[in-house]
Amino acid sequence: MAKRVFNFNPGPAVLPLEVLEIIKNDIPDFKGTGMSIFEISHRSADYEEINNAAISLVRELAGLDESYHVLFVGGGASLQFFAVPLNFLNAGQTAAYVDTGSWANKAIKEAKLVGNVHVAASTKEENYRRIPKLSEIKYPADVAYLHITSNNTIYGSQYQDIPDTGSIPLICDMSSDIFSRRRDFKKFSFIYAGAQKNLGPAGATMLIIKDDLLQKCKPNLPTMLNYQTHAKEKSLYNTPPVFAVYTVKLVLEWIKKQGGLDAVEKVNRAKKDCIYNLMDKYPDYFKGTVDKDSRSWMNITLRLPNEDLEKKILSETMAAGFIGLKGHRSVGGIRVSAYNAMTLDGMQKLAEFMENFKKTN
Numbered sequence: 001m002a003k004r005v006f007n008f009n010p011g012p013a014v015l016p017l018e019v020l021e022i023i024k025n026d027i028p029d030f031k032g033t034g035m036s037i038f039e040i041s042h043r044s045a046d047y048e049e050i051n052n053a054a055i056s057l058v059r060e061l062a063g064l065d066e067s068y069h070v071l072f073v074g075g076g077a078s079l080q081f082f083a084v085p086l087n088f089l090n091a092g093q094t095a096a097y098v099d100t101g102s103w104a105n106k107a108i109k110e111a112k113l114v115g116n117v118h119v120a121a122s123t124k125e126e127n128y129r130r131i132p133k134l135s136e137i138k139y140p141a142d143v144a145y146l147h148i149t150s151n152n153t154i155y156g157s158q159y160q161d162i163p164d165t166g167s168i169p170l171i172c173d174m175s176s177d178i179f180s181r182r183r184d185f186k187k188f189s190f191i192y193a194g195a196q197k198n199l200g201p202a203g204a205t206m207l208i209i210k211d212d213l214l215q216k217c218k219p220n221l222p223t224m225l226n227y228q229t230h231a232k233e234k235s236l237y238n239t240p241p242v243f244a245v246y247t248v249k250l251v252l253e254w255i256k257k258q259g260g261l262d263a264v265e266k267v268n269r270a271k272k273d274c275i276y277n278l279m280d281k282y283p284d285y286f287k288g289t290v291d292k293d294s295r296s297w298m299n300i301t302l303r304l305p306n307e308d309l310e311k312k313i314l315s316e317t318m319a320a321g322f323i324g325l326k327g328h329r330s331v332g333g334i335r336v337s338a339y340n341a342m343t344l345d346g347m348q349k350l351a352e353f354m355e356n357f358k359k360t361n
């Protein structure tokens with residue numbers, strides 16, 4: 001059997017072993033073609049089938065109909081920070097953004113290159129230790145859209161409830177919690193997510209666009225940055241990230257096989273409880289950096305009483321086969337990234353290790 005560690009990397013991140021086994025089996029001969037997935041044409045019937053299946057699975061898992069386009073593009077979620085306002089923020093209009101951390105900030109910075117930005121709420125002054133209450137999110141009635149970041153990968157916070165924006169399009173960077181729990185996906189007009197955390201390898205970014213918003217894209221945009229180009233060509237205007245989309249399709253099938261988002265949510269709830277329960281048991285030792293009602297299920301951030309203990313636990317966990325636990329440099333401490341493919345067993349073993357560490361240190 002292949003050596004596998006408990007991989008807590010924040011992204012690119014752990015993938016289901018089952019999916020990796022399928023990929024391995026498909027190389028060097030994908031479905032009797034005599035070619036691997038790396039070598040097939042994106043114009044082939046085989047790839048068309050993969051692309052169509054991935055699109056259908058996204059709609060099925062999210063409970064969305066064909067009025068939502070599902071696209072796979074390159075450039076990472078970071079390209080979307082600019083592409084979103086480029087497509088949807090008209091001259092003279094304002095876009096509203098909620099500032100909940102580093103990634104939200106990057107989205108704001110790019111939007112400012114295109115037009116006016118109104119910060120609808122920010123928890124920067126509180127070191128991003130919480131998600132603003134829905135009642136704190138305020139914006140003028142005529143904004144082009146409201147942009148949120150559903151999960152803050154670096155600070156470890158996550159929206160538990162999604163704002164209702166009525167007729168204002170709600171746009172969401174869902175890169176680090178896409179398909180980790182049930183959401184009312186119909187609330188969103190546009191969702192984007194880099195694949196490399198919950199969906200597959202780096203290289204593909206998934207976009208879900210409601211048709212009525214797509215119809216409002218600004219005219220005369222650069223072809224590759226125009227969402228209508230990719231929607232019209234079903235993500236085949238140019239060469240898509242074939243291998244990444246193929247893997248995303250396998251991961252979506254794996255999610256479906258678990259029982260869909262409700263089943264995944266149940267496991268993810270139990271997973272995050274392993275660590276948060278420990279933090280609540282020893283709050284002076286495992287110190288959360290985020291308020292309880294804003295805690296992320298995907299990225300659990302905590303500090304120990306001092307940096308020496310943090311260094312020690314990081315080196316001991318690493319030696320024991322738990323990797324990727326170092327907190328982001330802007331928060332420090334420990335970050336436990338518990339994406340879909342991390343097992344409950346992995347989380348239980350880590351919690352047990354941490355509790356023992358506490359007892360001996």
Ligand SMILES: Cc1ncc(COP(=O)(O)O)c(C=O)c1O
Binds near residue numbers: 076103149175194
């Ligand atoms: C919430 C969020 N948005 C955007 C990004 C940037 O994604 P990419 O590296 O695909 O541009 C990340 C990466 O970690 C992220 O966590």
